[in-house]
Structure formats: C-alpha cells, structure tokens
Amino acid sequence: MSDTIFALSSGAPPAAIALIRVSGPSAAVALSALAGRNLPSRKAVTVTLRDGQGEILDRALALWLPGPATATGDDTLELHCHGGRAVVAAVEAALAALPGLRRASAGEFTRRAFANGKIDLAEAEGLADLLGAETELQRQAAMAMAGGTFSRAIESWRDRLLYHSAAVEAVLDFADEDDVSQLPSGFVTALAALRQELDAWLGRPRAEVLRDGFKVVLAGPPNAGKSTLFNALIEEEAAITAPVAGTTRDVLTHPVAIDGVPFRFLDTAGLRDEAGDAIEAIGVERARAAVARSDLVLWLGQEGEGPAGSWEIESQIDRPGHAIKQAPRHRVSALTGQGLDALRRDLVAVARSAMPKPGDAALSQRQHRLLTEASEALASAASLVDPLLIAESLRLARVAFDALLGRTTTEDMLDALFGRFCIGK
Ligand code: GDP
Incomplete structure (x- = not known):
C-alpha cells in the first residue's frame, strides 16, 4: 500500500469546482511539486498549481490534511480547482x-479507509448504499448503517461473546480440577439473552425491500385475469393479455410506487401442473420461483388452493355469473376498476409495515445471512453440554461477527463491495 493515489472526487466536468484528492505517502511530494510550497495543516490556502515545466495550470484552493486523522488514514491533499475539463485533465x-x-481505482479511497481501520465493513456497506440511494427511505436507512448503529451492536455482542468464550475455555483448561469444571450459572441464560438481541435485528425489515420494492406476485390458473389485473395495478399496458390460456410465457416484472411506497409486481404464467409446451413449462417453473421469493401472493385461483399466506382475490366480478369466493380478501374487476382502490390501500399498508422505519439501519442479504449464522451458533452453544463443542459453536458465532465487521474478508468480497463505489470515492 505504498502507492499514492489520486482522483477527481467531485462530479464529472465541466462543473463550478473540481475536487481532486491525493492520498498516500507521496501526497506531500505532490503538494510541493505542484504548489511549490508546504502548507499549514487543515487550512484552506490559495495556491498556484504548476506542472513540471513551470507552466501554470490553475489557481486552486488547497487543503493539506496530514494522516492519520484523515478519511483514508494516510496523508491527504485536496485541490479544489476550477471545474473545466482541460483544467482537471492538466x-x-x-x-x-x-x-x-497513480490514478485511484473505483472505491479505492474508501478501501484504504477500511484497510487503515477508519471504517468497518458494515459502515462501508452503508456508505455504498448511501451513494446509491435514490429515494428518501433508502437514504435514511443507509445513513443509519454508515453511521455505525449496526457496527456498535456487533461490537458489543462480540465483547460479550468473548467473555462467555473465556468462561468455556477456563472449563476446558481446568477440566481435571473438579472445582472449576462447571460453567458459570446463568451461562445458558446469558447466551439466550444475547441471541434474543440478534434475533430482534434479524426480525427487522430488510434493506432489499427498499431497493427492490415490496414484491407482489399475481398467481393463479390461466385466464384467471392475472395479466389484466397486473396492468391495472401498474397502470400501464406492460403485459400482453389475451383470452388464450398460456399467453404470459415468462414472469413479467414492473417497479411502481404507490403512495411513495416502492412495489414490484410480478405477473406469472399460470401455475398448473401440466404446461402446454416446453417454453411455457419454463414459465411455470419461474412462476413457482417468483412465488417463493415474493413478499406477498395475490391468488386468483380456486379458493384455498393458493400458496400459504396468499390473499384470496375474487377477480372479474363484473362478469355475470362469475364464481364467487366465500371469503375473499378483495373483490375486484380489473376491467371496470371496481375494488382496485381498496386493494391498493391494503397493499400499501402491508408493504409499509415491511419497510424499515425512517432512521433504522436495515440489513443487507449478506448481513442477514451472517447474523443468522451467529444466532444459530449461539442457539447450539446453549443446547450443548460438552464444553469442547460449546467452545466450537461460540467460535463460529465469533467468525460471523468478524465477517460482519470485515475483520475476516476475502479479496473477492472486498473487490465486489468497493467496486460499487465510483472512482474518487
Ligand atoms: P391470465 O391468463 O390470468 O393472465 O388472464 P388475462 O388477464 O389474460 O385474462 C384472461 C381473459 O379474461 C382476457 O380476455 C381478459 O380480457 C379477461 N378479463 C380479465 N380480467 C377481467 C375482468 O375484470 N373483467 C372482465 N369482464 N374480463 C376480464
């Protein structure tokens, strides 16, 4: 890590001001080479920037930020130049x-901050989400993650875990001596309490729902009216509807916001056992997968035959003699619009309760998986008797915490995360 990196950290030129950041051991060399002088720490100073031939490049505002008290942890020079394309290039x-x-790669400043212990992985993930946030709800959740709420929780769990591990290790070390071969009383209760805190986080709404929307799958046999209802809900003619069974060959998906709540409706091929042909069979398979991944299923088929937890929807109620479900959650006609507003209101209420509350840090899929591993390891530790096995379970929980904080990470994982940032971040 002896390279010194630089990049344009502000938006693409032309712009009013261009912020060029230089960070690493040779940042001071860059300062004296370009500005011809040293600068006091942390003071904005106007300097004349020159190239190696003494040619004036720009007059800029320079900030000299000596490490380690910088964003990256290394010496950093900030040059606030005029934001013209040619100025930046020069x-x-x-x-x-x-x-x-050398030029920095995407996310490299942040990666150095992580490598120098300035931020942990959960905070870096929050930062990546913050930069990618497009809606207010996303921004608030990302701020909470970047602010370290989750990191602080993991740190405290990890401390308590180490304390319990030490107790188990003591039992193992003194296994021969009768007086210390017992785990402290309250050991199991303490593990259960710890696990409860983890599970409270696991029970929270997830980050994906903010990004991907609340997934609602329309399912039921062919000709139930799924595509027509789908179109009515997304208020666009996105799906092809026709009075022929099996028209919808694939799963159609469409993001839409209702009352500011992000949704993703999925129209599926008919869920039935015997598909008409091979292509449609693929559609049926995808329909099953879509149902499995969804947050809610609207079931337009025979009453009681839908997947568990699905809402019974009586559709096409404008049709004379249309079969009536005993107790549908909603009766609608996609054609006349009858019942659609009530359905939308119901959907919005349910989706809202599944979204992170403003200011709550929401877990990503990766974080959710690791925290689940930690929770399961704690559960098995609490249920075991052999101190050797208990110690191993506690170790697994610690491994999960360390992965959450980024203390044990693979290069691939880091490349994937920091690659999400732009150059200059
Ligand atoms: P899917 O196979 O479940 O997607 O069903 P479609 O949405 O393609 O609908 C099948 C047929 O029923 C089409 O001819 C639609 O025009 C018709 N249809 C769908 N919904 C309604 C409705 O609410 N009222 C009436 N009258 N016809 C409908």
Missing part, C-alpha cells in the same frame, strides 16, 4: 507524471 496529468503516484 492537473491529473501533472500528478500522474510524479513518481509513486
């Missing part, structure tokens, strides 16, 4: 010409 070229300096 300053970048002058930096690239200096020994030991």
Whole structure:
C-alpha cells in the first residue's frame, strides 16, 4: 500500500469546482511539486498549481490534511480547482507524471479507509448504499448503517461473546480440577439473552425491500385475469393479455410506487401442473420461483388452493355469473376498476409495515445471512453440554461477527463491495 493515489472526487466536468484528492505517502511530494510550497495543516490556502515545466495550470484552493486523522488514514491533499475539463485533465496529468503516484481505482479511497481501520465493513456497506440511494427511505436507512448503529451492536455482542468464550475455555483448561469444571450459572441464560438481541435485528425489515420494492406476485390458473389485473395495478399496458390460456410465457416484472411506497409486481404464467409446451413449462417453473421469493401472493385461483399466506382475490366480478369466493380478501374487476382502490390501500399498508422505519439501519442479504449464522451458533452453544463443542459453536458465532465487521474478508468480497463505489470515492 505504498502507492499514492489520486482522483477527481467531485462530479464529472465541466462543473463550478473540481475536487481532486491525493492520498498516500507521496501526497506531500505532490503538494510541493505542484504548489511549490508546504502548507499549514487543515487550512484552506490559495495556491498556484504548476506542472513540471513551470507552466501554470490553475489557481486552486488547497487543503493539506496530514494522516492519520484523515478519511483514508494516510496523508491527504485536496485541490479544489476550477471545474473545466482541460483544467482537471492538466492537473491529473501533472500528478500522474510524479513518481509513486497513480490514478485511484473505483472505491479505492474508501478501501484504504477500511484497510487503515477508519471504517468497518458494515459502515462501508452503508456508505455504498448511501451513494446509491435514490429515494428518501433508502437514504435514511443507509445513513443509519454508515453511521455505525449496526457496527456498535456487533461490537458489543462480540465483547460479550468473548467473555462467555473465556468462561468455556477456563472449563476446558481446568477440566481435571473438579472445582472449576462447571460453567458459570446463568451461562445458558446469558447466551439466550444475547441471541434474543440478534434475533430482534434479524426480525427487522430488510434493506432489499427498499431497493427492490415490496414484491407482489399475481398467481393463479390461466385466464384467471392475472395479466389484466397486473396492468391495472401498474397502470400501464406492460403485459400482453389475451383470452388464450398460456399467453404470459415468462414472469413479467414492473417497479411502481404507490403512495411513495416502492412495489414490484410480478405477473406469472399460470401455475398448473401440466404446461402446454416446453417454453411455457419454463414459465411455470419461474412462476413457482417468483412465488417463493415474493413478499406477498395475490391468488386468483380456486379458493384455498393458493400458496400459504396468499390473499384470496375474487377477480372479474363484473362478469355475470362469475364464481364467487366465500371469503375473499378483495373483490375486484380489473376491467371496470371496481375494488382496485381498496386493494391498493391494503397493499400499501402491508408493504409499509415491511419497510424499515425512517432512521433504522436495515440489513443487507449478506448481513442477514451472517447474523443468522451467529444466532444459530449461539442457539447450539446453549443446547450443548460438552464444553469442547460449546467452545466450537461460540467460535463460529465469533467468525460471523468478524465477517460482519470485515475483520475476516476475502479479496473477492472486498473487490465486489468497493467496486460499487465510483472512482474518487
Ligand atoms: P391470465 O391468463 O390470468 O393472465 O388472464 P388475462 O388477464 O389474460 O385474462 C384472461 C381473459 O379474461 C382476457 O380476455 C381478459 O380480457 C379477461 N378479463 C380479465 N380480467 C377481467 C375482468 O375484470 N373483467 C372482465 N369482464 N374480463 C376480464
């Protein structure tokens, strides 16, 4: 990590101001080469930037930020230049010409912050989400994650876990001596209490629902009216409807916001055992998968035959002699619009309760999986008798916590995470 990296950290030129950041051991060299002088720490100073031939490149505001009290932990120089394309290109070229300096790759400043212990992995993940946030709900959840709410919780769980592990290790060390071969009283209760805290986090709404929307699958046999209802709900003619069984060959998906709540409706091929042909069979398979991944299923088929937890929808109620369900959750006609507003209101209420509350940190899929592993390891530790096995379970829980904090990570995982950032971040 002896390279010094630089990049344009503000938006693409032309812009009013361009922020070029230089970070690493040669940042001071870059400062004296371009500005021809040293600067006091943490003071904004106007400097004249020159290239190696003494040519004036720009007059800029410079900030000299010596490490380790910087965002990356390394010496950092910030140059606030004029935001013209040619100015930025010239300053970048002058930096690239200096020994030991190179252009930063995507997310590399943040990756250095992580490598230097300035932020942990959960905070880096929150930061990535913050930069990608497009809606207010997403921004609030990302802020909470980047602010370290979840990290602080993991740290405290990890401390308590280490304390319990030490107790088990003591039992193992002194296994021969009768007086210390017992685990402390309250050991199992303490593990259960710890696990309860983890499970409370696991029970919270997930981050994906903010990004992907609340997934509602329309399911039922062919010609039940799924595509027509789908179109009515998304208020667009996105799905092809026709009075022929098996028209919807694939799963159609469409994001839509109702009352500011993000939804993703999925129209499926008919769920039935014997598909008409091979292509449709693939559609049926995908329909099953869509149902399995959904947050809610609207069931338009025979009453009681839908997947568990699905809402019974009586559709096409405008049709004379249309079969009537005994107790549908909603009666609608996609054609006349009857009952659609009530259905939408119901959907919004249910989806809202599944969204993270403003300011709550929401777990990503990866975080959810690791926390589940920790919770299961604690559960098995509490149920075991052999101290050796208990110690192993507690170790597994610690491994999961460490992975959450980024203390044990693979290069692939880091590449994937930091690759989500843009260059200059
Ligand atoms: P899918 O196979 O379940 O997707 O069913 P479609 O949405 O393609 O509908 C099958 C047929 O029923 C089409 O001819 C639709 O026009 C008709 N249909 C769907 N919904 C309604 C409705 O609410 N009222 C009436 N009258 N016809 C409907």
